[in-house]
Amino acid sequence: MERMFGRPIVTQEQMRARIREMGRQISADYAGKDLVLVGVLKGAYAFYADLARAIRIPLRVDFIVVASYGSGARTSGKVKQVTELTEDIKGKDVLLIEDIVDSGLTVQYLVKSLAKKKPKSIKVCTLLSKPERRVVDVQVDYVGFKIPNKYVVGYGLDYQQKYRNLPYLAVLDQTGDQGE
Ligand SMILES: O=P(O)(O)OC[C@H]1O[C@H](OP(=O)(O)OP(=O)(O)O)[C@H](O)[C@@H]1O
Numbered sequence: 001m002e003r004m005f006g007r008p009i010v011t012q013e014q015m016r017a018r019i020r021e022m023g024r025q026i027s028a029d030y031a032g033k034d035l036v037l038v039g040v041l042k043g044a045y046a047f048y049a050d051l052a053r054a055i056r057i058p059l060r061v062d063f064i065v066v067a068s069y070g071s072g073a074r075t076s077g078k079v080k081q082v083t084e085l086t087e088d089i090k091g092k093d094v095l096l097i098e099d100i101v102d103s104g105l106t107v108q109y110l111v112k113s114l115a116k117k118k119p120k121s122i123k124v125c126t127l128l129s130k131p132e133r134r135v136v137d138v139q140v141d142y143v144g145f146k147i148p149n150k151y152v153v154g155y156g157l158d159y160q161q162k163y164r165n166l167p168y169l170a171v172l173d174q175t176g177d178q179g180e
């Protein structure tokens with residue numbers, strides 16, 4: 001396939017294999033439970049669709065829209081929740097599905113906010129984690145890939161709303177530095 005952008009740091013094949021493994025693990029861990037997958041849009045849409053189909057137990061789907069990065073490559077530090085859940089998650093086993101945990105602020109905000117709805121459990125599953133960038137300590141239960149401190153795009157992740165449709169993960173520019 002002709003490359004649309006940049007050099008893949010995680011290829012389509014690596015994504016496919018890892019997501020299959022994650023699906024297997026989650027299917028085993030949640031067997032017999034009342035699982036609701038809560039996807040964090042927009043970024044998680046591609047991972048969510050692939051992961052949900054790799055999970056082989058009954059589940060419900062739901063989504064929440066948040067934004068904190070606006071048009072830049074750095075978090076504004078303020079998480080804005082744009083939509084509400086449509087499912088009642090009280091007493092259910094919620095798995096929050098993220099594309100990336102970077103500063104950790106989005107996950108921290110969402111776990112606190114969803115806990116108020118009294119689910120039986122809440123865990124966090126992310127395709128990518130950038131541990132070097134954490135500003136808050138959050139528990140992440142399932143991680144697809146740990147990645148270095150570079151701004152990445154593709155597979156759902158954007159820069160100024162573009163590149164989400166790349167079928168692989170690429171570093172944004174030659175240095176990929178996010179700065180401080
Ligand atoms: O750990 P953090 O520093 O909070 O960063 C991670 C969050 O930031 C991105 O969302 P963004 O606000 O860019 O919205 P988007 O999903 O529409 O791209 C990403 O999809 C995560 O939800």
Ligand code: HPA
Nearest residue numbers: 102150151152153157158
């Ligand atoms: O590295 C990233 N790329 C795209 N969106 C993001 N949101 C947090 N970190 C990132």
Ligand SMILES: [Mg+2]
Nearest residue numbers: 043069157158
């Ligand atoms: Mg974004």
